[in-house]
Amino acid sequence: MNYEIALEISYDYPDAVKDARHILRVRPRVEPGQRVSSISLAVSPKPDELVTERDFFGNQIDHVFIEPSHEEMSVTMKARVAVGRATFDLDATPAVGDLIDVANGSRLSNASAPAHFLSDSRIVRAVPAITAYARDSLDFSAPAGEAILAFSRRIQKEFKYDPEATEVDTPLEVAFRQREGVCQDFAHIMISALRGVGVPAAYVSGYIRTIPPPGKKRLEGADAMHAWVAVWLGAKIGWRGFDPTNGILALNDHIVVASGRDYSDVAPIDGVLITAGPHTTTHTVDVKPLDEIPLGR
Known part of the structure; x- marks a missing residue:
């Protein structure tokens, strides 16, 4: 595109x-x-x-x-x-449990190394209730790509998008507890959840193409900066985007601006x-x- x-x-x-x-x-x-x-x-x-x-x-x-x-x-x-991002086979990704073992044993230290995205960061930290939510959601024996996409869809289904519910500095625990917020909140919650169980996850800021309802014209200026999550799926597949606000993979409708540990980096x-x-x-x-x-x- x-x-x-x-x-x-x-x-x-x-x-x-x-x-x-x-x-x-x-x-x-x-x-x-x-x-x-x-x-x-x-x-x-x-x-x-x-x-x-x-x-x-x-x-x-x-x-x-x-x-x-x-x-x-x-x-x-x-x-x-x-x-023009290449698609990948969700079934060909390592099992969630195997991915966790590989990520935590990695000795890489470059900018895209999983080690930078496993620990607490300035805004995102491990929260017991959010970690438990991840453990309840993820099948640790399933391919990580499938399991994480299903997890992002659970967030999309169970959390209400409401721009009035949170502010830019609302703690992720509050957004998680009230099950309301915006893309920034949902990305932070998903990152906290995945890091809590040992899966490397990064915050991505960018632009997204909004597709109007059938028969309607796209509104000029109706788009906004968007946030989603990049997850490390092993050395072979690398980092791939998951959008918990929409419950989809981040592919050719997503334009990346910046990536980091959380919103404060981007x-x-x-x-x-x-x-x-x-x-x-x-x-x-x-x-x-x-x-x-x-x-x-």
Whole structure:
């Protein structure tokens, strides 16, 4: 699939901001199965410094410094991306129990090593009730691919998607207990559950193509940044995406931006600034398949 993606994030501050420093993680990754053919990034006010680099996990990040006083800030990212991930045989994956043994015995230390995604991280930690939920859900003798997809479908079925139920800093124990939340919550819960039983799991942030109901047009700007889970399925198959919000594999409708141990590693924007009072923010994403774009554009 070929996509045109547009992201806009804007902030309105109650008082003037000076010496603002931000870290942006909004550019789609270049990785196997995903190619970026064009990309542009605009920040307003124009930054005094803008430095692009890659972090330990291979995510492309932009360091932004804005010195003059400003009461508004906006980030606009546009990109064209081709996604063509190879499918894999769920039955050919190791049994869950065997996968756990191999993952915990791995001596790899590179960025994609399972060791980085087995322990507690800044936001995600092992919670006895969530670990028990995983043990109750997973057949440890079944192929891991099948078992983990079934687990993601259980989360999709039993948890209610409700943007009003949680905030960005709501503890995962709360979201798990109330069985409500958004994609970030469901990804954190699934990661905690899998790590709790010894399966390596990472947090993935990105964009997802939303498919409208039959006979309806896709809404411009109706998409948002999405979150799902990457699970290590052994050295042969590697990392594969599972989307607990939708109960599906993360394949060609998912565009990866960043991957890490939890949301704190991949937040689209971090920063340090001084102002007074609460600010307001808007965040819109449009993911458009290129075959929907009129000729001549």
